Amino acid sequence: MRTARIAVIGAGMGGLAAALDLSRSGFEVLLFEQAAAPGGKMREVDVGGRATDAGPTVFTMRGVFDALFDDAGSSLERELTLTRANVLARHTWRPGECLDLFADPARSETAIEAFAGAREAQGFARFVAHARRIYSTLEKSFIQAARPSPLDLIRRVGLKGLGDLWDIQPFASLWQATGGYFRDPRLQQLFGRYATYCGSSPFLAPATLMLVAHVEQAGVWYIHGGMHRLAVAMSGLAQRHGAVLRYGAAVTQILVHHGRVSGVEIDGKERIAVDAIVCNADSNALAAGLFGASAARSSPGTPPAWRSLSAVTWNLSAKTAGFDLAHHSVFFSADYRAEFDDIYRRRRLPTSPTIYVCAQDRIDAGGVDPEQAERLFCLVNAPAIGDTHLFDTAEIAQCEARVFGQLEKSGLSIHRRSSPVTSTPSNFHRLFPATGGALYGQASHGWQASFRRAGSRSALPGLYLAGGSSHPGPGVPMAATSGRLAAACIIADRASIARFRPVAMPGGT
Numbered sequence: 281m282r283t284a285r286i287a288v289i290g291a292g293m294g295g296l297a298a299a300l301d302l303s304r305s306g307f308e309v310l311l312f313e314q315a316a317a318p319g320g321k322m323r324e325v326d327v328g329g330r331a332t333d334a335g336p337t338v339f340t341m342r343g344v345f346d347a348l349f350d351d352a353g354s355s356l357e358r359e360l361t362l363t364r365a366n367v368l369a370r371h372t373w374r375p376g377e378c379l380d381l382f383a384d385p386a387r388s389e390t391a392i393e394a395f396a397g398a399r400e401a402q403g404f405a406r407f408v409a410h411a412r413r414i415y416s417t418l419e420k421s422f423i424q425a426a427r428p429s430p431l432d433l434i435r436r437v438g439l440k441g442l443g444d445l446w447d448i449q450p451f452a453s454l455w456q457a458t459g460g461y462f463r464d465p466r467l468q469q470l471f472g473r474y475a476t477y478c479g480s481s482p483f484l485a486p487a488t489l490m491l492v493a494h495v496e497q498a499g500v501w502y503i504h505g506g507m508h509r510l511a512v513a514m515s516g517l518a519q520r521h522g523a524v525l526r527y528g529a530a531v532t533q534i535l536v537h538h539g540r541v542s543g544v545e546i547d548g549k550e551r552i553a554v555d556a557i558v559c560n561a562d563s564n565a566l567a568a569g570l571f572g573a574s575a576a577r578s579s580p581g582t583p584p585a586w587r588s589l590s591a592v593t594w595n596l597s598a599k600t601a602g603f604d605l606a607h608h609s610v611f612f613s614a615d616y617r618a619e620f621d622d623i624y625r626r627r628r629l630p631t632s633p634t635i636y637v638c639a640q641d642r643i644d645a646g647g648v649d650p651e652q653a654e655r656l657f658c659l660v661n662a663p664a665i666g667d668t669h670l671f672d673t674a675e676i677a678q679c680e681a682r683v684f685g686q687l688e689k690s691g692l693s694i695h696r697r698s699s700p701v702t703s704t705p706s707n708f709h710r711l712f713p714a715t716g717g718a719l720y721g722q723a724s725h726g727w728q729a730s731f732r733r734a735g736s737r738s739a740l741p742g743l744y745l746a747g748g749s750s751h752p753g754p755g756v757p758m759a760a761t762s763g764r765l766a767a768a769c770i771i772a773d774r775a776s777i778a779r780f781r782p783v784a785m786p787g788g789t
């Protein structure tokens with residue numbers, strides 16, 4: 281009897297997690313990735329002869345990966361070396377204004393008291409408790425559920441949880457909500473920034489996104505060798521379970537027969553019959569017809585106005601002086617509202633952006649030799665218009681001058697030892713087709729946004745969705761969770777087909 285064959289399109293977090301769960305469950309898994317390496321957004325680039333992370337840098341919710349690796353007969357620790365961060369991030373405003381947040385909330389509270397006074401420290405304690413409550417209300421009822429509607433959510437939390445649901449202020453913006461905890465505008469800005477972890481504006485995202493603050497408080501980890509190692513470890517483990525991973529192989533069509541997925545076409549020529557497909561490309565790529573007309577009907581697509589943030593990023597090797605960087609450092613703009621008005625209203629690069637700097641070689645705030653060049657990754661948020669606007673060399677050079685000038689004014693001198701590798705919304709649009717460069721699927725703007733994301737099962741039988749553009753949304757652990765949800769749906773659906781059709785199935789049915 282034949283084992284069901286599943287194609288996975290894309291080796292991002294969602295695709296790799298699905299490939300791992302499906303291969304260890306006995307399915308024949310063929311993964312096709314158009315890039316030369318696994319990871320998708322978790323990619324690395326070469327600067328000065330050293331591989332450097334050019335995607336996610338903050339690794340949270342490690343429990344998601346502990347479970348994924350354990351279920352696959354290994355462990356995160358066996359595959360990777362991890363160190364827990366003591367300093368979550370270093371934040372700065374005007375020169376000399378610096379605040380660290382720590383893994384230990386009591387230490388953060390003391391630091392906030394010294395920085396902004398006792399009232400703000402109390403606000404922080406209330407904020408942390410509330411963020412924790414939001415997370416525990418939504419963890420099982422929403423994040424780990426296969427695409428709940430508002431009604432499902434209410435049903436899941438039950439009568440007892442209704443008060444908690446109301447308490448999480450779904451109709452207030454994150455900005456309004458943080459204003460209830462902090463009077464100091466710098467702290468409102470710091471905690472409002474968590475909206476950007478989902479590619480959203482703090483002025484438009486719901487207060488629910490306070491849960492991101494809890495996720496960070498629950499633990500941030502450094503992956504030795506860089507985040508990209510995680511993708512490499514996942515792909516290696518999937519291969520050990522028999523998955524076949526093909527790089528430099530773009531899926532150009534999803535084949536449909538009698539209204540059901542029947543195969544994939546690779547690079548416009550090779551056709552392979554499959555029983556089901558997990559699509560890890562942005563769900564907008566389906567709607568845009570990049571996988572053919574039949575597959576296009578399976579996804580409604582995202583209007584450009586709903587897209588999440590894009591970015592302009594620079595990877596470089598440099599010596600630094602004047603400002604003691606932590607692994608994660610944030611240099612805030614003077615006017616946060618103006619920054620998001622530039623991005624979401626005027627649809628242009630912000631004139632005065634908040635700048636994130638990852639000093640990848642540092643553990644917390646140390647571990648580098650000041651005489652040696654270190655690897656840096658700098659990022660500013662940008663509008664996702666990479667499909668309609670060409671971010672040309674002149675515009676990016678101007679932006680670069682602004683960003684590095686702003687860092688210099690904040691006290692950070694960067695002496696380059698390599699020319700930077702720059703990515704723009706146009707590059708991201710090419711790497712992640714049909715997105716305009718949006719890096720987090722649909723923006724989480726308004727309380728309904730989370731319910732608008734595609735679920736694991738698409739409208740086309742046999743086609744399943746995984747990745748940051750589908751439920752439960754963007755971010756490394758969430759995208760991996762979506763892959764696991766898609767795999768679980770396939771396993772359940774194949775088992776139910778087997779019940780009606782007595783054929784041998786993986787898992788021994």
Ligand SMILES: Cc1cc2nc3c(=O)[nH]c(=O)nc-3n(C[C@H](O)[C@H](O)[C@H](O)COP(=O)(O)OP(=O)(O)OC[C@H]3O[C@@H](n4cnc5c(N)ncnc54)[C@H](O)[C@@H]3O)c2cc1C
Pocket residue numbers: 289290291292293294295312313314315319320321322334335336337338339340529530531532560561562565591593659711712713719720746747748749753754755756757759760
């Ligand atoms: C600069 C940056 C910083 C970030 N920072 C963080 C952070 O600090 N922490 C965090 O948790 N998250 C962060 N994120 C978000 C996080 O990286 C993503 O949400 C997550 O990695 C997305 O995974 P995914 O499953 O959606 O797959 P993706 O990474 O989107 O990968 C999809 C894959 O599908 C492939 N593909 C598409 N079409 C085809 C096709 N036709 N044929 C074959 N292959 C195809 C693509 O090449 C790609 O490899 C960041 C993202 C970026 C870009």
